[in-house]
Amino acid sequence: MDDDAVFAALADPTRRALLDRLRETSGQALSELCDGLQMTRQAVAKHLGVLEAANLVAVRRQGREKLHFLNPVPIQGIAERWIAKFQERQLAALSALKAALETDPPQKRRP
Amino acid sequence: MAESTFLYVTFIRATPEALWRALTDTDFIPQWWMGVRAETDWTVGGAWKLVFPDGRVADTGEVLEFEPPKRLAIKWRNEFRPELKEEGWSHCLFELEPQGEAVKLTVTHSAPRAGSKLIEAVSGGWPQILSNLKSLIETGKALVPQRTAEPADA
Incomplete structure (x- = not known):
């Protein structure tokens, strides 16, 4: 897979927002993905095209609709390339700790 | 759309x-599925079963489509986590399409309900299993030969 295409696709906040929406609900039509975005349909379609070219989004036809799915493969490739296997457990523990600390109301931690 | 898809x-x-x-x-x-065995003779309509290295049954189901070397579909139910078993059937489809020197492999695992816990669980498992498969085929070596901990997913 072309790493440059993946990083270029991820460098844009709108495209990351589209990936977030697909992560929440995978398998959405263009019209659903346009909902609530201050952007023309054409602009959203163009962003989706960039994501699709980078294999971050996969498209399936279902009847008359074209549904967009998040494809985890390129990001998994990035993780496997730079995160050694043996570090995974420690990193998961650290990231769980960070999440716990950040979601805890601050007053609880400062008595 | 009342469906969950990975x-x-x-x-x-x-x-x-x-x-x-x-x-x-x-x-x-088992070499790429981290020690998990499949028990089936791949007859359409026939039984299909996944078994952990320790002998526990992971998943059961039925072969729905078997079209070498293009399409394989399995009716699939989890067996080792009661809350996932309760959800009932899911559908797992493998599609192979030649693309130049490579094959495009698409795995679609879906369940006919929104917010499926089974689909959430397999979404964590499939990437590791399939990346193992790719690595094994392309380099002859799997990344993770066997599950090291309690399986956290289907």
Whole structure:
């Protein structure tokens, strides 16, 4: 897979927002993905095209609709390339700790 | 849309025939499925079962489609986590399409309900299993030969 295409696709906040929406609900039509975005349909379609070219989004036809799915493969490739296997457990523990600390109301931690 | 879907699209440098063999040869499957065995004779309508290295049954189901070297579909139910078993059937489809020197492998695992816990669980498991498969086919080595901990997913 072309790493440059993946990083270029991820460098844009709108495209990351589209990936977030697909992560929440995978398998959405263009019209659903346009909902609530201050952007023309054409602009959203163009962003989706960039994501699709980078294999971050996969498209399936279902009847008359074209549904967009998040494809985890390129990001998994990035993780496997730079995160050694043996570090995974420690990193998961650290990231769980960070999440716990950040979601805890601050007053609880400062008595 | 009351459906939960996990989709995975990867490109593997192999022929469709070689990838098909890797996906369906029950002697070869444990090498990339981290020790998990598949028990089936791949007859359409016949039983299909996944078994953990320690002998516990992971998942059961039925072969729905078997079209070498293009399409393999399995009716699939989890067996080892009661809350997932309760959810009932899911559908797992493997599609192989030649693309130049590689094969585009699309795995679609879906369940006919919103917010499926089973689909959430397999979404964590499939990437590791399928990346193992790719690595094994392309380099002859799996990344993770066997599950080291309690399986956290289907």
